[in-house]
Amino acid sequence: MSQRQAVESEQTNLLKTTNVTGPLGIIAGRGSLPTFIADAAEADDLPVHIVGIEGEADPEIERFPHTWIKWGEVGKVFTALESNNCNDLVIIGGVSRPDLRNIRIDLGALKALPFLLSLRKGGDDHVLSRIVQFFEQKGYRVHGAGDVLPELLVPEGALSRRSPSAEDEVDMAIAFDVVRTLGTLDIGQAAVVSGGYVLAVEAAEGTDAMLERCAEIKRRGRSHGTGKGVLVKAPKPGQEERVDMPTIGPQTMVKAAEAGLSGIAVAAQHVLITEYNRTIEIANERKIFLYGAPWDESDT
């Protein structure tokens, strides 16, 4: 069954293949993936409980059993998970770095204070690995979204009608090099290369903002024309892929088209795709490619 078919048929063969037995706890940041996974779980008769971070998670989560928490309400997270017998967790969806002034400290947070303070330093990867460890130390099993729902992972090869040209392949190779090198510094997961020239490198701003910048750079004529250039996304070496896998979706595709790029290439099996059908539809409408490049984990 192809990914596309699986997605169209509402994921009937998904969570059964994992070792998730009890109710699935979903800690939800931004985006549509939390409810997408919850729908798939319920289609598999697996109960879920979503813990949504206020200001981040989509109100859509209220379709499911849920608990809203504010940043810092650590105790409330564990109460929600325990009272719903969730020993298996998926932590999914982007979050902003919380403004320390808006954090509500509950008793659970006080107990976890040394842990919370340790999060204030270091890059994203450090922070996210620590969060996974924190849950694991409390006995939870943390699963990646791609582990419970393999259809969310970008497969190898061209997913769009268009494929990378010889020139795109050159840009792709440079961009993958850049992303690999950046990864060793715990910086971003993406770069844009056009005509052999590194247009942009992602750090804290996120991929959409980086693509908007590329569009602006092209408008100012500081580039090699439109209809060329490749966005590459790949994980960082040693990245905690269970909670921090690079993600693309319809928005990424629209922004890449607006930046006049030729296409998007990602590390196959190591990048999540949200709203698969709509994403591919946009790629085909805008005549840009989406390509899953073979990714050797030992390269990173």
Next chain:
Amino acid sequence: MSQRQAVESEQTNLLKTTNVTGPLGIIAGRGSLPTFIADAAEADDLPVHIVGIEGEADPEIERFPHTWIKWGEVGKVFTALESNNCNDLVIIGGVSRPDLRNIRIDLGALKALPFLLSLRKGGDDHVLSRIVQFFEQKGYRVHGAGDVLPELLVPEGALSRRSPSAEDEVDMAIAFDVVRTLGTLDIGQAAVVSGGYVLAVEAAEGTDAMLERCAEIKRRGRSHGTGKGVLVKAPKPGQEERVDMPTIGPQTMVKAAEAGLSGIAVAAQHVLITEYNRTIEIANERKIFLYGAPWDESDT
């Protein structure tokens, strides 16, 4: 004589120390450095001829003997230099990558076509090195702005009243690491690190745009508060410093303050400073530091 004194006294001891004998040709891109160097040269009784790139060079160059050229008027550049006996050249001031549609091809450009086409690929450093080689092959001597005017180079130590704190030193060290690593990929010359976290990496957008992004990231709360974080600028390894030295000035300082940074650290003797007095004044008013870090060329 300190840099500050030298700048205040209008550079009286500058070009005499170099081996520039005849009239000095200045190929001028954006900014105030071309006329700054021309003023210094004339104060030293050294005649100049400025070749200004239309749409890039400041109209101020018209205070001096000058020739305006459009992108691609290669023949006109050499005619201007030859008829003014300029064998010594300074190529200074940022330029945008020209839009190929706006290039005017003259006879000299046709003769130089293989060279011009070779510029269409590759990173900035490749392009700029090739331009220097091109002039050298024609018998010109190309000097760096810092060679003819050493006062333009950032010296070692704190130039502002404020100095880097212990925390700033940590951010600085990380940012220098990032810039060094990026340099090996011929990407940008700058990065911003705040609280150990890489906020932004510069590629084609330029330092000002990167700092505006940092301000935006801080506004969105995706950072570690204001009054912290360091911008670092340093050359790339093997960079053609005669034509592509990283530059800071008043605008950099204002943008760094607006981004809520603690200060700016640069590779001492390898970064140019424009409008020295005004730059330091802004640093002191905004209470941010400007620091020249010892830079070992063999590190790069």
